[in-house]
Amino acid sequence: MPAPYSVDIRKKVLNAIEIDKQSKPDIAKRFAVSYSFVYTLWQHYQETGMIAAKKVGGHVAPKVDEAGALEIKEWLIKKPDLTLNDLCDRYAEHFGISMGKSSMDRALKRMNIRYKKKSVRSS
Incomplete structure (x- = not known):
């Protein structure tokens, strides 16, 4: 994502x-910026009196809380070969919160749980 002006x-x-x-289209050409930047900057300035860029993004709280982390650890102690999909399904069933594999992977990393399956080799 590009940095703000x-x-x-x-x-x-x-x-x-x-x-x-000057007109907004002329200003956009003069400073080599888009018309929409000039327009939204002017609107933002009129509404707030501020010229600084708006804050981008925000924090999204993790779906797995402390109670969920403890439950996941227990599941993995009892059955260490659970896949990420299995953990997601169990979490949704137990807590009513569905999540994707990536979210579960991040939760395991926050809990300092290494989650790497060993490949089964046939000789």
Whole structure:
């Protein structure tokens, strides 16, 4: 994802709108930015009075809490050959929260559980 425009360019764009009274399409061409950037910057500035970039993204809490982590550890102690899909299915059945394999993998990493299946070799 590209970085937000600097505060310097934002100030220049806003000055062009307020002081120079140029049209937004002309400003976009002048500063080599998109029209939508100029338009949304102007709207944001009018609503909040701020020129800094908005915060991008946010924190999403993990689906596996402490109780879930303890339950997963117990499942793996009893049956260490459970796959990620098996763990996801059990978690959904037990806690009513469905998740994908990637989420379960991240949860195991947070719990410092190495989760690597040994391949079965035939001689």
